[in-house]
Amino acid sequence: MRIRTFPLPALLGGADISSSRAVVIDTLRMTTTATTALENGGECVFPVATVEGAKEIAHSLSALLCGERDGLKIPGFDFGNSPLEYTPKAVRGRKLIFTTTNGSLAILAAKGADRLYLGCLRNRLALANRLRESVDIALVCAGTLGQFSMEDTLTAGAIIAALPRASYMDDFSHAALALFRLHQGNVHAALSPTAHYRYLQQCGFQGDLDYCLRLDASDALPALSNDALCLV
Amino acid sequence: MRIRTFPLPALLGGADISSSRAVVIDTLRMTTTATTALENGGECVFPVATVEGAKEIAHSLSALLCGERDGLKIPGFDFGNSPLEYTPKAVRGRKLIFTTTNGSLAILAAKGADRLYLGCLRNRLALANRLRESVDIALVCAGTLGQFSMEDTLTAGAIIAALPRASYMDDFSHAALALFRLHQGNVHAALSPTAHYRYLQQCGFQGDLDYCLRLDASDALPALSNDALCLV
Numbered sequence: 001m002r003i004r005t006f007p008l009p010a011l012l013g014g015a016d017i018s019s020s021r022a023v024v025i026d027t028l029r030m031t032t033t034a035t036t037a038l039e040n041g042g043e044c045v046f047p048v049a050t051v052e053g054a055k056e057i058a059h060s061l062s063a064l065l066c067g068e069r070d071g072l073k074i075p076g077f078d079f080g081n082s083p084l085e086y087t088p089k090a091v092r093g094r095k096l097i098f099t100t101t102n103g104s105l106a107i108l109a110a111k112g113a114d115r116l117y118l119g120c121l122r123n124r125l126a127l128a129n130r131l132r133e134s135v136d137i138a139l140v141c142a143g144t145l146g147q148f149s150m151e152d153t154l155t156a157g158a159i160i161a162a163l164p165r166a167s168y169m170d171d172f173s174h175a176a177l178a179l180f181r182l183h184q185g186n187v188h189a190a191l192s193p194t195a196h197y198r199y200l201q202q203c204g205f206q207g208d209l210d211y212c213l214r215l216d217a218s219d220a221l222p223a224l225s226n227d228a229l230c231l232v
Numbered sequence: 233m234r235i236r237t238f239p240l241p242a243l244l245g246g247a248d249i250s251s252s253r254a255v256v257i258d259t260l261r262m263t264t265t266a267t268t269a270l271e272n273g274g275e276c277v278f279p280v281a282t283v284e285g286a287k288e289i290a291h292s293l294s295a296l297l298c299g300e301r302d303g304l305k306i307p308g309f310d311f312g313n314s315p316l317e318y319t320p321k322a323v324r325g326r327k328l329i330f331t332t333t334n335g336s337l338a339i340l341a342a343k344g345a346d347r348l349y350l351g352c353l354r355n356r357l358a359l360a361n362r363l364r365e366s367v368d369i370a371l372v373c374a375g376t377l378g379q380f381s382m383e384d385t386l387t388a389g390a391i392i393a394a395l396p397r398a399s400y401m402d403d404f405s406h407a408a409l410a411l412f413r414l415h416q417g418n419v420h421a422a423l424s425p426t427a428h429y430r431y432l433q434q435c436g437f438q439g440d441l442d443y444c445l446r447l448d449a450s451d452a453l454p455a456l457s458n459d460a461l462c463l464v
Contacts, residue, residue, distance in 0.1 A: 007239050007380055014378050146246050148239055148404040171426045172380040178422075179407055182414055190410075194403045 001166040005139040005156045005173040007148050009109035017138045021131055022113030023159065025120065026142035027151040028196050029081050029205075030103025031222075032120040032212040034096075034229060036083040037066075039220035041092035044228040047104040054099040063095035067104070071203055074099070082208050095228075106142035107224065113138060116224040117232075121155050121187075125216040128162035130232075137163070139173070150194040151213075154180050154187060158215065187213050233398040237371040237388045237405040239380050241341035249370045253363055254345030255391065257352065258374035259383040260428050261313050261437075262335025263454075264352040264444040266328075266461060268315040269298075271452035273324035276460040279336040286331040295327035299336070303435055306331070314440050327460075338374035339456065345370060348456040349464075353387050353419075357448040360394035362464075369395070371405070382426040383445075386412050386419060390447065419445050 004020075006012055025031055034045045046063070048054040051074055058065040065077040073080030079090070081100055098104055110116055119127050119139070131137055139159060141152035157180025160166075160173055169177070183190035188209070191197040200209055222229040236252075238244055257263055266277045278295070280286040283306055290297040297309040305312030311322070313332055330336055342348055351359050351371070363369055371391060373384035389412025392398075392405055401409070415422035423429040423445070432441055454461040 008243070010242070011240070011378070011380075144403075146243070147402065148243075148407070150403040150407055153407060169425070170379065171376075171382040171428075174426060175380070175382055175385060175407070175411060178411060178414060182410055193401070194406060196403075 001135060001137065001164060002168040003137045003139070003160060003166045003173045004170045005141065005176050007141055007153070007172055008143040008146065009106040009140055010146065012109055012140065017110065017113045020113050020136045020138035021134045022110045022116045022138045022140055023119040023127060024103065024106045024110050024116060024140045024142060025152045025155045026103030026106060027120050027155045027212055028200060029083060029208055029212055030098065030100040030142065031118040032122055033081050033083040033086060034098060035118055035120055035123050035218060035220050035222055037086040037091050037096055038222050038229065038231045039218055040086055040088040042086070042094055042096050044230045045096045045098050045222065046228050047107040048097055048099045049105060049108055051099055054097045058097040061095050063097045064091070066096050067099035069101060071200060082205060083211055084207055102142040102144055106140055110140045111224065118222040118229060119155060119159055121158060121213055121215050122218040123220055124155070124158045125162055126219045126221045128159055130221055132164055144196045149196055151191055151197065154183060154190065157181070233366060233369065233396060234400040235369045235371065235392060235398045235405045236402045237373065237408050239373055239385070239404055240375040240378065241338040241372055242378065244341055244372065249342065249345045252345050252368045252370035253366045254342045254348045254370045254372055255351040255359060256335065256338045256342050256348060256372045256374060257384045257387045258335030258338060259352050259387045259444055260432060261315060261440055261444055262330065262332040262374070263350040264354055265313050265315040265318060266330060267350055267352055267355050267450060267452050267454055269318040269323050269328055270454050270461070270463045271450055272318055272320040274318070274326055274328050276462045277328045277330050277454065278460050279339040280329055280331045281337060281340055283331055286329045290329040293327050295329045296323070298328050299331035301333060303432060314437060315443055316439055334374040334376055338372055342372045343456065350454040350461060351387060351391055353390060353445055353447050354450040355452055356387070356390045357394055358451045358453045360391055362453055364396055376428045381428055383423055383429065386415060386422065
């Protein structure tokens with residue numbers, strides 16, 4: 001097993017992931033939220049880059065319009081990016097169009113992978129169980145506005161910690177694993193001085209933070225197929 | 233004091249460092265080697281992107297031609313990228329032209345900073361003493377061939393650990409500091425599974441690794457001025 005971890009989607013540029021099982025990680029909050037939406041009965045999630053594109057597709061598919069800019073719900077959208085909004089009542093049987101600042105773009109950047117999953121702390125173990133026979137794994141951290149993010153790195157480290165020992169890991173995989181092992185006892189304390197955690201806290205999303213940072217709480221595993229994410 | 237740490241020079245793209253004291257870090261080995269060359273009496277070091285450019289400038293300045301591709305000395309060059317080559321006898325009073333795969337390019341990428349220093353583990357304390365009154369610090373890890381490198385991240389963390397407590401650190405600064413604190417007791421063990429450490433070991437450069445990873449062994453502090461690096 002070979003494991004590479006990319007601190008940011010922009011760094012996929014020179015890398016070949018066409019034979020890789022890729023995991024896109026946007027822990028706070030897109031990949032957690034999309035996983036929850038599907039777990040609660042959403043039919044599928046379409047990641048879209050722009051607000052205009054999202055509106056067009058949502059209209060043509062009679063889908064729910066979901067997403068954020070600057071962490072907040074986009075005017076005219078049905079839902080924002082809080083996983084707590086995506087209750088069974090809200091999403092059951094519905095298609096969802098997602099446009100978010102980091103996660104949706106990371107998914108689109110990693111589309112060239114052999115297989116693409118969404119990863120978060122909540123579905124960490126389900127994901128690791130699915131990947132344990134894989135030859136080549138690429139973990140893609142979404143980051144925040146083009147900057148490295150601690151929470152996605154800790155999630156990458158958590159996934160690696162639950163996988164069999166790899167024959168090769170790149171330097172960033174070693175770093176992510178070490179950081180997860182260091183901080184796994186208190187992820188909230190580790191993240192409390194970091195940028196996006198603080199921003200979401202200031203926006204009043206403490207409930208989201210508690211929800212998103214719960215490890216191994218979900219068996220739901222979204223995978224990309226024909227431009228849509230569905231559970232596998 | 234605000235501290236930002238960039239995992240790779242490519243990530244400087246969207247960032248403004250024009251008011252920053254920047255530190256370029258290529259621990260294995262360019263910034264260690266250039267620091268050593270100046271410490272041992274070299275007059276100044278010119279970082280140059282290409283082999284052809286290096287040859288031209290070296291000729292016009294009667295300078296020593298120094299650098300590597302794939303870690304090895306470039307054919308026709310005076311010296312490679314091993315700090316142990318840069319003895320007082322070899323370099324005293326000489327100008328040196330450096331072209332290396334990662335460090336030289338990182339220096340050129342960070343030239344827009346208010347002030348640019350070279351950092352490595354050996355001059356860590358000298359550097360931190362120089363920077364302790366700074367308002368805005370940008371640590372720029374050179375990485376290896378466009379990939380995150382553990383050794384540069386540990387060096388960034390070592391520098392942060394020796395600075396006064398910052399009022400703001402970005403996520404990657406937090407990660408670098410945590411990794412340094414975790415591994416400072418045995419940097420060799422932490423680096424032994426990583427890519428560039430192993431590559432240099434396989435090339436027979438164990439002496440370089442021992443030299444480059446020695447903390448606080450040098451007071452030499454190179455800074456960029458008019459395209460040349462000289463001691464300050």
